[in-house]
Amino acid sequence: MSARSLWRGITAQFSTKSLVLIPIAVGINLIGGTLSSTLKLPLFLDMIGTTVIACLSGPWVAALCGLLTNVFLALVANPVYLPYALSSVLCGLVIGYMVKAGLFKRIWGVVLVWLACALVNTVTASLITVFVYGGATGVNGTSVLTAALVVAVKNIVISVLSSSMLENLIDKGITVLIAYVIVRRIPKRFLSQYALDGSEDQADLDDLDDLDEDEDEDEREATGASSRESSARPGKIDGAMESERDPSTGDPADLACERTQRSER
Amino acid sequence: MTEVIRVDDFSFRYRDADRTTLKRVSFSVEQGSFFCIVGANGSGKSTLCNALVGLIPHYFVGKSRGSVRIEDRDVAASTIADLSRQVGLVFQNPFNQLSYTAGTVAEELAFGLGNHGVSRETMHAKVARVAALMHIEDLLDKNPLELSGGQVQRVALGSTLIMEPDILVLDECTAQLDPLGSEEIFDIVKRLNQEGITVVMVDHDMERVARCADQVMVLGAGRVRALGTPEEVFTDPDAEKWGIDIPDYVKLGRGLEDAGFGLSDLPVREDQAVGMIREALR
Amino acid sequence: MPGPASNRIPDSPLARMHPMAKIAGVCSLGLATLVWPDFTLGLGIIVALFIAAALARVLRPFSGVMLGFGIPVTLMLLFIQGCYSPRNTRVILDLGFAQLGLEGSLYAAKIVVTLLVFLGSFYLTNKTTYMGRLVAALTQIGVPSKVGYLILASLNVVPQMQRRIAVIEQSQHARGLETGGSLISRVRAFLPLLGPVVLSSLTDSQERGMTLETRGFGIRGVRQTSYLEVVWRRSDTVVTILFTVFLVLALVLSCLSRAGLITFAIQWGGRA
Structure with missing residues (x-):
């Protein structure tokens, strides 16, 4: 069973629907990077897209997205980023499998995702910095911090690790937080087209019959369409974080509306 | 006259949706005719278009019942790629109809042919022919991402036509264009229809629908509210209750x-x- | 079809070369530098790359990238490795606060030239290759179209998203939202403009997927073809053979050297 069904599970994740998300997730990753440099933050923020796509299309698509992000950075910005593809890939896998386990639905789960991602990235990125680049890549604040630590503790590996850990905890914290907010704001009709566990398709076939059942209901809905909007306010509370942000899109309210409707049923 | 599209008792609900988007829709379209679908926003027009080209059930996930047949081929039993030779779809947002793999308009037009393994000589010939048809010969070497919306929409229509479909499904394909760009596209569509291509068009411009449609179908909340010639549909006393403009x-x-x-x-x-x-x- | 006609890449022998031959070049030169026992071979290749860049008429940006990356990383590594490497035995320079060791410095130099050879050859390949041709070449040898899609779509979608961000950024400026000020206020100004772009890009992907599907993307059982023709010419064969011979030679010589069978003219301190 194992190897073959695992492989089939992995290839099933690469549907056209997921494939078209990858360039966009790579774009989000790079926008995060641009953002942090525009804001003059000493961070990368280059895994927001990877985290989002992990929630939509699963671990292996996220891994590929991480790989492509680094390849893209290598192509257009600086080839130094290429070896770090390894840590992006591993982070994508770790986030993906943790999301698949349902951790992104709970706050403590999100915290776990943050810590795991920071840890994985710290270890792999540090190993790459030490073994590929001998300790510094000369392109960021971390290298300077590392150099300062080398002077202080006189050990290259420890210096790289500790400067990287500090940076990663902050960086991945912000990354996971932003990704969480984005995923919460994605319209449900879009989100529902992506299945994290492939079993849902099967379940769908069984209850074809209820297509009829709601026909009368739809008649009511069609006539009472206007009353539907006004009843949608209560959901606002759990959208506290979103409501601070741009109100013009109106998505959070819609989502909340749909959520309450579902729970009524 | 032969039927090229036959939809029978077709219902569809997107996964996790609260309501069924299409309910027991039945109609047929005759070869070479100009068939218009009108209705309020959210009445299921786009979903129906997606069902005609096979995106439902092969791309969108949900529950469906009933059947859609295109030229005697059951859509559910076929693949989108196979259907693309018989029926082409053009929709609203021009920039979402680019493949994003092409550096030039010529490559963009050839994208579908490349996927079907068409030889390079045929490709070049077809690209030239479609470019002439769409009046985009002067754009062939340009980057599609640097064109205007109207130009991109012509490229999108061209990339659909290059597959030489017998049926063209247009889902509000001029809604995001300025009046001039919109008329340009529309003139081409009318000419194609005169040349024998069956057109299924979703549009909000009722004067235009009345002007060209052979048949008009009104959708409301996923159901067929009316179906007939423009005269029959628009002069019906109930027409305004269906949520359409007359x-x-x-x-x-x-x-x-x-x-x-x-x-x-x-x-x-x-x-x-x-x-x-x-x-x-x- | 000689040269990448359609995308503003200056015509040159390097631009006309088959993309796969160039990739063979990147691998050959990079690996040769990596296996070579010291930094001398890499230094020679770097000089050759500068000449190639001049021939391909991209010398100015090429130098910018090489120096912009090379100088800081050299200084950084000379400091970290040169002064603090555990393998340092001989001191070549006393800086007062630290001592520059020979072994660490040589190690730093080796890393720097290897990086620069990879960087430079990669950059040259990138700058002289129209990506459409590269993907067409990959398609010809049977690489799945999904791979080609990912390469090209990333290269097209990402700049488009960046342009959208830039447009919104400008409009935020016009509305008086400053990007200066304290960190908190800068973050406050930026986050709301990021959200809509990210969300609309994500939802746009659904229609883009529809487009691909209706154009027969990912069709099975058909060998894909491409509009662009990429011809493998005799010169490409010659160049690829040269690259291969060069790599094999470098491998053999460095093996011999490491085994102590031959010695190079230049002896570096305590290495042998």
Whole structure:
């Protein structure tokens, strides 16, 4: 069973629907990077897209997205980023499998995702910095911090690790937080087209019959369409974080509306 | 006349959706005809278009029942790629209809052919032919991402036509364009229809629908509310209850009737309205 | 079809070269530098790359990238490795606060030249290759179209998203939202403009997927073809053979050297 069904599970994740998300997730990753440099933050923020796509299309698509992000950075910005593809890939896998386990639905789960991602990235990125680049890549604040630590503790590996850990905890914290907010704001009709566990398709076939059942209901809905909007306010509370942000899109309210409707049923 | 599209008792609900988007829709379209679908926003027009080209059930996940047949081929049993040779789809947002793999318009047009493994010589010939048809010969070497919306929409229509489909499904394909760009696209579509391509068009411009449609279907909340010739549909007393706009000419005719002019038929098209006014003035 | 006609890449022998031959070049030169026992071979290749860049008429941006990356990383590594490497035995320079060791410095130099050879050859390949041709070449040898899609779509979608961000950024400026000020206020100004772009890009992907599907993307059982023709010419064969011979030679020589069978003219301190 194992190897073959695992492989089939992995290839099933690469549907056209997921494939078209990858360039966009790579774009989000790079926008995060641009953002942090525009804001003059000493961070990368280059895994927001990877985290989002992990929630939509699963671990292996996220891994590929991480790989492509680094390849893209290598192509257009600086080839130094290429070896770090390894840590992006591993982070994508770790986030993906943790999301698949349902951790992104709970706050403590999100915290776990943050810590795991920071840890994985710290270890792999540090190993790459030490073994590929001998300790510094000369392109960021971390290298300077590392150099300062080398002077202080006189050990290259420890210096790289500790400067990287500090940076990663902050960086991945912000990354996971932003990704969480984005995923919460994605319209449900879009989100529902992506299945994290492939079993849902099967379940769908069984209850074809209820297509009829709601026909009368739809008649009511069609006539009472206007009353539907006004009843949608209560959901606002759990959208506290979103409501601070741009109100013009109106998505959070819609989502909340749909959520309450579902729970009524 | 032969039927090229046959939809039978078709229902569809997107996964996790609260309501069924299409409910027991049945209709058929004859070869070479101009078939228009109208209805309010959210009435299921786009979903129906997606079902005609096989995106439902092969791309969108959900529950469906009933059947859609394109030229005697069951859509559910076919693949989108196979269907793309028979039926092509053009929708609203031009920039979402680019493959994003092409550096030039010529490559963009050839994208579909490349996927079907067409030889390079054939590709070059077809690209030249479609470019002439769409009036985009001068754009062939340009980057599609640097074109205007109207130009991109012509490229999108061209990339669909290059597959030489017998049926063209247009889902509000001029909604995001300025009036001029919109007319350019529309003129091409009309010419294609005259050359024998079956057109299924979703549009909000009722004067335009009345002008060209052979058949009009009104969708409301996922159901077929009315189906018939533009005259039958737009002069129906219930037409405004279906959530559609009716052509101004019909309103004009009703106004004249209310003012005491006895009319033989309510006009739905410009030429009919002109005739009616002439008659009333006499 | 000689040269990448359609995308503003200056015509040159390097631009006309088959993309796969160039990739063979990147691998050959990079690996040769990596296996070579010291930094001398890499230094020679770097000089050759500068000449190639001049021939391909991209010398100015090429130098910018090489120096912009090379100088800081050299200084950084000389400091970290040169002064603090555990393998340092001989001191070549006393800086007062630290001592520059020979072994660490040589190690730093080796890393720097290897990086620069990879960087430079990669950059040259990138700058002289129209990506459409590269993907067409990959398609010809049977690489799945999904791979080609990912390469090209990333290269097209990402700049488009960046342009959208830039447009919104400008409009935020016009509305008086400053990007200066304290960190908190800068973050406040930026986050709301990021959200809509990200969300609309994500939802746009659904229609883009529809487009691909209706154009027969990912069709099975058909060998894909491409509009662009990429011809493998005799010169490409010659160049690829040269690259291969060069790599094999470098491998053999460095093996011999490491085994102590031959010695190079230049002896570096305590290495042998």
